Amino acid sequence: MTLISFDPDETDDRGDAAGGGSSVDRLYEAVREMAVAFDLKPGERVNEVDLARRLGASRTPLREALNRLAAEGFLTFQPGRGFSCRAFTPREVFELYQLREVLETAAVRLACAQATDAELDEIETFLDQTGPGSDGRPVELLVTLDERFHAAIATLARNAELARVLDNVNARIRFVRWIDMTKRAKTQAEHRAILAALRDRDADRAADLTARHIAKRQDQITQAIREGYARIYVD
Amino acid sequence: MTLISFDPDETDDRGDAAGGGSSVDRLYEAVREMAVAFDLKPGERVNEVDLARRLGASRTPLREALNRLAAEGFLTFQPGRGFSCRAFTPREVFELYQLREVLETAAVRLACAQATDAELDEIETFLDQTGPGSDGRPVELLVTLDERFHAAIATLARNAELARVLDNVNARIRFVRWIDMTKRAKTQAEHRAILAALRDRDADRAADLTARHIAKRQDQITQAIREGYARIYVD
């Protein structure tokens, strides 16, 4: 079973990109990564001919990919002016964090009722294998592992649509989560506490732990965004 | 202020389609309506040249619109086989209803904390103006009014992203909501009860009323889908 993987290099395709499929899927993935990592700067306009040439395709499939990404909130679109990278305001990030909290607490409640003991074993094995602390490992890796844990919980909720929206929201705030991860010490301990609540089938406790694990105050977000901008524009 | 409108003909644009804007926006709206109403049958493949001709455009902007709709879950996409209307299985609808319940209860809780008394007055006026029962009015109108009420609550939550996802989910299950509306008698009474809880700033009660207003059991959904298919294929 492949509920959750330990290999940080394993490419977690989201079901799209059927092997060797259309070029739009490839372009979509490539530009999504650029937008998630703010390789495209916030608010920056996308030059279609440039980007198409760099990605080895023509404008037609590229624009199709850009339209998908705009529908998913990674880009914005203005008629006559084309596509731009999403903004990165404290308010927007706050709303996304709020939405994330709503969805993750709902997911963990559903998982409490739906997950099998074997699946919870699998998550525990994952936590054992990936070690307790950060001990000098790159932040990128820690973010990936954190993402894996939360995605696994979403899977256990047995609601593909909820998992899809959650994946979208988490990708759009990955940059802030990256900053946040540099300040966390007890991520895994919190994950283990959530898992224990799942084992006890205690939905209220699991939801409460998850909410406190995620929730951010407006001022914390503002500070993280400040650091995020520094990181984006240093290169 | 235009939190909520009484005029059922008022076109509720979702912020896109800047007046006279690009043709993609127009095509997007047109095909979205077709998909929501299952004017495109579930699973049916979209013929691009046909549809483009009927909508008075070429395939290029049409495909951009189709890509947006696929990203939003109204259509599916398979490389080499193009776009199809989404399926309509009990499981998918159940998951969407579950997600809707999560989002609407969260929205009403936030609205409890955020809404002004004036805004709640406005909703009460809306309920007064739109009358207590169905009394022979077309179901289409009742669904629109119900949608308006719930959208207004989402607005009061002051979370644009949550409102956006909720709008998407509600559109995708509008067909089942249509069937459901033919069986409801006390919709407005339930809306008034939710409003009263908002006035009392009683988040728990408001959330509980909202959940019971929305929640569907699997067997109810299966039955509604059965009736939905009958309606789709009768014409």
Place this chain on the structure above:
DNA sequence: GTCTATCATCCTGTATACAATTTTGAATGC
């Protein structure tokens, strides 16, 4: 009558061309 293979047709995926609009930058006036 049913299954299979082959061919013609249809449809999708992508590149390219061109019109229309926006942006840029220089020249001019204040």
Place this chain on the structure above:
DNA sequence: GCATTCAAAATTGTATACAGGATGATAGAC
């Protein structure tokens, strides 16, 4: 120095062309 105007350049929006693959029909074998 700063704003304004105008033309050149760049960029987007859409139509069209064509190659490659999928679909469907027909003919033949069993």
